[in-house]
Amino acid sequence: xxxxxWMGKENMQVHNVPDPTILNPRDAIIRITSTCxxxxxxxxxxxxxxxxxxxxxxxxxxxxxxxxxxPGVSRDKLKVGDRVVVPFTIACGNCTSCQDKLWSSCDNSNxxxxxxxxxxxxxPSGLFGYTHMLGGYAGGQAQYARVPFADIGPLKIPxxxxxxxxxxxxDIFPTGYMGAENCNIRPGDTIAVWGCGPVGQFAIRSCFxxxxxRVIAIDRVPERLEMAREAGAETLNFEEVDIxxxxxxxxxxxxxxxxxxxxxxxxxxxGLVFAMDKAKQFLHTQMDRPIVxxxxxxxxxxxxxxxVPGVYASFIDKVPMGAYVNKxxxxxxxxxxxxRYMQPLLERIQKGDIDPSFVISHVVPIDQAPAAYRTFRDKxxxxxxxxxxxxxxxxxx
Amino acid sequence: xxxxxxxxxxxxxGLNDFLSSNSLLIGAAALMAFGITRRSKTSLAxxxxxxxxxxxxxxxxxxxxxxxxxxxxxxxxxxxxxxQLWRDFSNLARFMRHxxxxxxxxxxxxxxxxLGPMEREIRWYAEIIDDVKNERISWRSQPDSLVQTSGSxxxxxxxxxxxxxxxxxxxxxxxxxxxxxxxxxxxxHPQFMIREDxxxxxxxxxxxxxxxxxxxxxxxxxxxxxxxxxxxxETTNLAAPQAAHAYSKTA
Numbered sequence: 001x002x003x004x005x006w007m008g009k010e011n012m013q014v015h016n017v018p019d020p021t022i023l024n025p026r027d028a029i030i031r032i033t034s035t036c037x038x039x040x041x042x043x044x045x046x047x048x049x050x051x052x053x054x055x056x057x058x059x060x061x062x063x064x065x066x067x068x069x070x071p072g073v074s075r076d077k078l079k080v081g082d083r084v085v086v087p088f089t090i091a092c093g094n095c096t097s098c099q100d101k102l103w104s105s106c107d108n109s110n111x112x113x114x115x116x117x118x119x120x121x122x123x124p125s126g127l128f129g130y131t132h133m134l135g136g137y138a139g140g141q142a143q144y145a146r147v148p149f150a151d152i153g154p155l156k157i158p159x160x161x162x163x164x165x166x167x168x169x170x171d172i173f174p175t176g177y178m179g180a181e182n183c184n185i186r187p188g189d190t191i192a193v194w195g196c197g198p199v200g201q202f203a204i205r206s207c208f209x210x211x212x213x214r215v216i217a218i219d220r221v222p223e224r225l226e227m228a229r230e231a232g233a234e235t236l237n238f239e240e241v242d243i244x245x246x247x248x249x250x251x252x253x254x255x256x257x258x259x260x261x262x263x264x265x266x267x268x269x270x271g272l273v274f275a276m277d278k279a280k281q282f283l284h285t286q287m288d289r290p291i292v293x294x295x296x297x298x299x300x301x302x303x304x305x306x307x308v309p310g311v312y313a314s315f316i317d318k319v320p321m322g323a324y325v326n327k328x329x330x331x332x333x334x335x336x337x338x339x340r341y342m343q344p345l346l347e348r349i350q351k352g353d354i355d356p357s358f359v360i361s362h363v364v365p366i367d368q369a370p371a372a373y374r375t376f377r378d379k380x381x382x383x384x385x386x387x388x389x390x391x392x393x394x395x396x397x
Numbered sequence: 398x399x400x401x402x403x404x405x406x407x408x409x410x411g412l413n414d415f416l417s418s419n420s421l422l423i424g425a426a427a428l429m430a431f432g433i434t435r436r437s438k439t440s441l442a443x444x445x446x447x448x449x450x451x452x453x454x455x456x457x458x459x460x461x462x463x464x465x466x467x468x469x470x471x472x473x474x475x476x477x478x479x480x481q482l483w484r485d486f487s488n489l490a491r492f493m494r495h496x497x498x499x500x501x502x503x504x505x506x507x508x509x510x511x512l513g514p515m516e517r518e519i520r521w522y523a524e525i526i527d528d529v530k531n532e533r534i535s536w537r538s539q540p541d542s543l544v545q546t547s548g549s550x551x552x553x554x555x556x557x558x559x560x561x562x563x564x565x566x567x568x569x570x571x572x573x574x575x576x577x578x579x580x581x582x583x584x585x586h587p588q589f590m591i592r593e594d595x596x597x598x599x600x601x602x603x604x605x606x607x608x609x610x611x612x613x614x615x616x617x618x619x620x621x622x623x624x625x626x627x628x629x630x631e632t633t634n635l636a637a638p639q640a641a642h643a644y645s646k647t648a
Contacts, residue, residue, distance in 0.1 A: 001614070003614065003616065005615070005616030005617075006616075007616065007617075007619075008621070013616065015616040015617065017614040017615060017616055018614045019614065020613055020614050021612065023609055023610075023611065023612050023613065024606045024607075024608070024609060025605065025606055026604070026605065026606060051625075051629065053615075053618070053621075053622045053625040053626060053629065054616075054617075054618055054619050054621045054622030054625065055615045055616035055617050055618040055619065055622045056615060056616070056622075057614065057615060057616065072605060072606065092600070092603065092604035093604075094473065094603040094604050094605075095473055095599075095603050095604070096473045096559070096560065099473070107599065107600075107603070108599065108600040108603055108604045108608060109608050110608060111607075111608040111609050111610055111631075112629060112630075112631070113596060114589070114592070114593065114596075114630075115629065126608060132625075132629045132631070135608070135610065136610045136629065136631060137610055137613070138610070138613045138614055138615060142614075146613060148608065149604070
């Protein structure tokens, strides 16, 4: 089968590799019909997340048709022919974390848990195509994928709903939604959202779904800010204004009730501290650049909430802990507990509350994935979200 | 068991302490430095490995050169179910990575096949010497076996009903410092192995299977990828040379 392989920093290649097979009783094999490039894949593309291995198959946002099911999967749960979306977190369903519905904290799905334990104390769940520290599972930017614990994760999608509407249930829609839920929104709240990429767009819309009165969206890419305005957000361009001053002005010296960092470890910014962050990241003395996180803590209202759906991989410097403590803030984070959100959000799509396909800017055959990574990373060609079609060839596109 | 070689053992222990502390730390630091100065994937892996080695080395300085090693996991299960899974020794090979098979001969006796250096099979007979239903099991190799080893496992219910603490202990004859350093690097250090075995026991008990990526497809690994696979301990599900070493030097 064809698969997008990580061959090193800024080096993606499409290779012909063997088809996946059932390795464990609760596995299933999915024939992939749509698969996406995620903003978090760009952290891997840029080489900022440790424990990627040359030859790894990328991708954690995919959907398709079940073509094989292991003997440990009940046929009531999943059978050959089912059309499913696969969540990017892998969960066993039986450990205490899963039973507490903390699906992305599953104890039993990461075969390399020891690596994550060295870095984080305890290991989160395994993920598809996202470093060996988080499982080393082959990802879904391919024609087929093996899905472990297939009786827990995959969500069946009715025929009436197109791939383009359903595929984002694999990660970014639930991730944006959980980011908004973590803001503890009460009616009338004002929420500031840093980052208007695909997850940010879903986060903005989810804030409104959950009752926020105002959403202030922060980015610098004009088409992304425009997309945020279409959802009803007010926007700030951090290249043009001082964000802290602007937020102070807009909230009457109160600050937003909650601040959401949908940017993570590769934030952009200005000035000396940003330059030092970049230098430290280059030297690997600091893996992550926490510009947005610092701003979010400083901007947040007293007693407010900082929600962090953005990806951080290791350590950060100069966190304004004084502000965090003295203002009595709460921070809520986590990889998305996918299985909590997939079914309810599918129902919202079915009801017509939202059509997630609005984020798609590019649909290309899988052979063009390497170029698509570059386009997406550099935000060229108004690129907001890339969907790959594994079975189409370049000629047909 | 150590008394007859006590003087030799103590001098070797002195050497071990030196090697496992200072030079290992220096080597680990060198690996990290090398890795950090080169901004490539392999070097990052090397730096990570160096860091892990350093962590291990500094930890082994704090611990004595104990001849036994143990691990505890809280599992989401009753003591009864946990006990049952372990008590059937034919299950051991499903979660003990270096064990190829355990054949149950009768109520207390079993034949163990472990893969040693060059995937050579090492076999011994073990007997259960203590067996309290739903509480603990102890076993040891029979006195005339080539390999001298013993182990035990205890099942203790969580006081507030949140599962069962499973504590496994394995006694073995400690090896030299160099082999220990290599073993640590390759993930064959006894402390590492027992933790990982117990982690897999938990997965098998709770989820009915142990997670794996062995046999999944991947693109060309090249030199870098292959080195990283070893460092991330994903190359094989079978035992490597240090496995038998974990149990005895005499094998």
